Amino acid sequence: MSTRRKSYLAFLLGPGGLWLTLFFIIPSLLIVAYSFLERRDGGGVIWQFSLDAYIKLFSPTGGAVINDFMLIFFRSFWWATLTTIICLLAGYPLAFYMSRQSRSTANILLFLVMIPFWTNFLVRTYAWKFILNNNGLINSMLQALEMPRIALINTPTAVIIGLVYGSLPFMVLPLYASMERFDFSLVEAGQDLGANYWQVFTRVYLPLTTPGVVAGCILVFIPVVGQYVVPTILGGGKVAMLGNILAQQFGPALNWPFGSAIAVVFMILLMFGIAIQFRMQREEEL
Amino acid sequence: MDKSFLTWGKRFLWLNMIFSFLFLYIPIVVLVLFSFNDSRLGAKWGGFTFKWYIEMFNSEAVLTAFSNSIMVAVISTVIATILGTMTAIAMERFRFPFRRTYDGILYLPVIIPDIVMGVSLLAFFALLLGSVNTAFGLEGNAAWRPGLTTVIIAHVAFNISFVAIVVRTSLKDFDKSLEEAAQDLGADEWITFRHITLPLIMPGILGGALLAFTLSLDDFVITFFTTGPGGTTLPIEVFGRIRRSISPEINAISTVMLIMSMMLIVISQFIQRRNNV
Numbered sequence: 415m416s417t418r419r420k421s422y423l424a425f426l427l428g429p430g431g432l433w434l435t436l437f438f439i440i441p442s443l444l445i446v447a448y449s450f451l452e453r454r455d456g457g458g459v460i461w462q463f464s465l466d467a468y469i470k471l472f473s474p475t476g477g478a479v480i481n482d483f484m485l486i487f488f489r490s491f492w493w494a495t496l497t498t499i500i501c502l503l504a505g506y507p508l509a510f511y512m513s514r515q516s517r518s519t520a521n522i523l524l525f526l527v528m529i530p531f532w533t534n535f536l537v538r539t540y541a542w543k544f545i546l547n548n549n550g551l552i553n554s555m556l557q558a559l560e561m562p563r564i565a566l567i568n569t570p571t572a573v574i575i576g577l578v579y580g581s582l583p584f585m586v587l588p589l590y591a592s593m594e595r596f597d598f599s600l601v602e603a604g605q606d607l608g609a610n611y612w613q614v615f616t617r618v619y620l621p622l623t624t625p626g627v628v629a630g631c632i633l634v635f636i637p638v639v640g641q642y643v644v645p646t647i648l649g650g651g652k653v654a655m656l657g658n659i660l661a662q663q664f665g666p667a668l669n670w671p672f673g674s675a676i677a678v679v680f681m682i683l684l685m686f687g688i689a690i691q692f693r694m695q696r697e698e699e700l
Numbered sequence: 701m702d703k704s705f706l707t708w709g710k711r712f713l714w715l716n717m718i719f720s721f722l723f724l725y726i727p728i729v730v731l732v733l734f735s736f737n738d739s740r741l742g743a744k745w746g747g748f749t750f751k752w753y754i755e756m757f758n759s760e761a762v763l764t765a766f767s768n769s770i771m772v773a774v775i776s777t778v779i780a781t782i783l784g785t786m787t788a789i790a791m792e793r794f795r796f797p798f799r800r801t802y803d804g805i806l807y808l809p810v811i812i813p814d815i816v817m818g819v820s821l822l823a824f825f826a827l828l829l830g831s832v833n834t835a836f837g838l839e840g841n842a843a844w845r846p847g848l849t850t851v852i853i854a855h856v857a858f859n860i861s862f863v864a865i866v867v868r869t870s871l872k873d874f875d876k877s878l879e880e881a882a883q884d885l886g887a888d889e890w891i892t893f894r895h896i897t898l899p900l901i902m903p904g905i906l907g908g909a910l911l912a913f914t915l916s917l918d919d920f921v922i923t924f925f926t927t928g929p930g931g932t933t934l935p936i937e938v939f940g941r942i943r944r945s946i947s948p949e950i951n952a953i954s955t956v957m958l959i960m961s962m963m964l965i966v967i968s969q970f971i972q973r974r975n976n977v
Binding site for chain 2: 418419422423425426427429430431433434437438439440441442444445448457458504505507508510511512523525526527528529530532533534535536537538540541542543544545551554579582583611632636637639640641642643646647656657660661664670673674677680681684688
């Protein structure tokens with residue numbers, strides 16, 4: 415590379431690289447460092463090595479093997495799995511239906527999926543609070559029919575509805591992208607060779623749309639595990655997820671090392687999860 | 701048997717489609733409808749009114765939050781679009797050491813849950829501003845505090861990656877020989893960029909900018925952890941109101957935010973269509 419070209423490259427990479435280093439990489443490393451430091455009352459840290467945060471995170475409390483924090487970890491990953499499965503079960507047939515429509519119909523349906531995708535997440539979650547509240551739409555309707563009210567808001571059901579609602583477009587869009595490209599002459603070829611619908615689906619269609627499935631699952635799973643808005647608004651803080659305890663430790667609890675340790679363990683688990691999903695995709699392709 | 705299987709399959713697909721769209725749209729429709737409700741009590745219909753909209757436009761807090769949101773979105777989009785586009789060109793047109801590593805790092809802000817980025821920036825800004833204040837002996841009103849500036853910095857940090865990804869796809873799509881031809885004819889990097897590359901990737905840049913603008917306007921979590929006194933954006937204001945109570949006023953603000961999102965989609969579709977022609 416000529417010197418001229420080298421300086422051009424430096425000019426292109428420099429500012430963005432500097433910004434990301436300062437305001438993304440260093441803050442991330444800072445969190446890792448903070449997780450091994452001592453807590454300072456009133457927020458912040460004392461620069462002294464300590465494993466207190468990790469000990470607090472993993473040690474059993476009150477005779478139970480799993481403490482409350484591990485329970486919330488488990489709950490967050492379980493709910494994210496559940497949300498991903500529900501979105502896949504509804505999203506896969508929806509994307510398939512869309513991909514089989516005429517171009518203009520498909521574009522309209524795609525537009526309809528994208529509107530919620532671009533709409534403010536907070537607003538969409540609030541809409542559910544309005545529906546699920548104790549004097550919300552559903553309970554008002556039940557009352558009008560002289561039926562007993564049901565508790566919906568601040569329950570796991572409400573949180574999972576909110577999670578699925580926020581995630582469905584993220585599942586449908588990559589699925590649709592992979593299905594739109596699918597060449598249907600492959601199905602005919604399979605059928606000519608004597609395969610039935612099920613065989614064509616499992617041996618031809620499913621493997622070829624797997625990249626869309628994996629992309630959709632990752633796009634749904636990761637943001638859901640770290641959700642803060644949905645469990646706060648629809649769970650009312652009564653059914654906490656990882657996002658809530660993170661906010662709690664950096665907010666009112668003012669235990670930054672502990673919050674940092676939670677973030678570090680969370681990121682490690684997430685990386686494992688993503689690696690497993692990619693591994694599954696690769697095995698599928700072989 | 702095959703025929704009835706197909707018919708049932710089609711019925712199932714159609715029903716699934718209808719239910720999915722009902723699920724996606726009922727909350728939005730309900731929200732908009734009840735922003736015109738004359739009753740303060742949740743889901744009881746008390747007649748049609750514009751009063752929540754009037755109340756909203758008369759609220760100092762909402763108007764300030766609105767203008768803060770627009771300011772943050774505009775400034776962070778401009779910076780992120782310039783930096784993201786430069787990064788995208790470097791990644792697509794150059795080979796350099798640690799390119800693959802940097803490629804991975806570039807994707808991280810997109811993948812990492814926003815709450816993790818939020819708390820790490822909270823810790824970082826606390827340390828940075830604290831150090832600056834001690835070093836220069838800034839106290840009281842002169843002390844640096846988190847606010848709109850830190851929010852803008854944070855929004856740029858996650859938006860650079862989004863812009864870079866979008867612009868890279870449009871750089872991948874076009875014929876590199878056009879750039880080589882220009883350079884063979886004696887054009888330098890700047891002239892090639894200005895007259896060949898830039899016009900061709902303009903739709904990609906606009907698409908990236910629009911995505912950045914939307915993400916900035918929508919962001920609640922990262923803003924929540926990086927803002928401070930006087931740095932209230934619209935989502936922060938709405939969140940505060942939602943936590944306090946539910947009132948038709950929030951529905952009115954939400955409806956306005958909904959209309960803003962819709963306008964952005966229409967613009968993005970317009971750009972995409974022009975891109976395809």
